[in-house]
Amino acid sequence: MRRLVAACVIVLALPGTAAAATSARSGSATAGAGGGTAELSNGRITRAWSTSDGVVTTTLRRGKKGRNWSSGHSPDFTLTLDSVPTSSVSGWTLTGVRARQEPTDPARPDRMRGVQLVFDYELDPAGLITLERTYTLRSGASAIGVSSVLHNGSPAPCASGRTRWTS
Helix, strand or coil, X not given: CHHHHHHHHHHHHCCCCCCCCEEEEECCEEEEEECCEEEEECCCEEEEEXXXXXXXXXXXXXXCCCCECCCCCEECEEEEECCEEEECCEECEEEEEEEEECCCCCCCCCCCCCEEEEEEEECCCCCCEXXXXXXXXXXXXXXXXXXXXXXXXXXXXXXEEEEEECC
């Protein structure tokens, strides 16, 4: 019994599962995530997110100091599933965000790789319905690419209605 109590005390004393900060660089393109924020930048365009209470775009500007086109609290996306409106601040839970180098594309082996931020969300506590949003920025580019993959691991069909990706 003492061993069980000691094990419980040790587990409770361990730090939480906060995600470690990650970063990536490719030429002038940089990606960073951690401490409740994420950012992509390459000198021509900068986008930053707050990830501490839902995911909102806080900055979208030309360069580092250009005019900010974001309101500072814009949801990253809205998505209607089975007639139920959801967004990056309502319904979905961010389970992680990480920065990485863009994977090599076998179809374009000579293309300069960029950096990416990958946002992982789940809709239900069991993690059956998940969403992965990947932002890609290359050195010298004036646009940020984004892809979204909706995974349905439940036995029930999941109909996606109106989708407004506010990226």
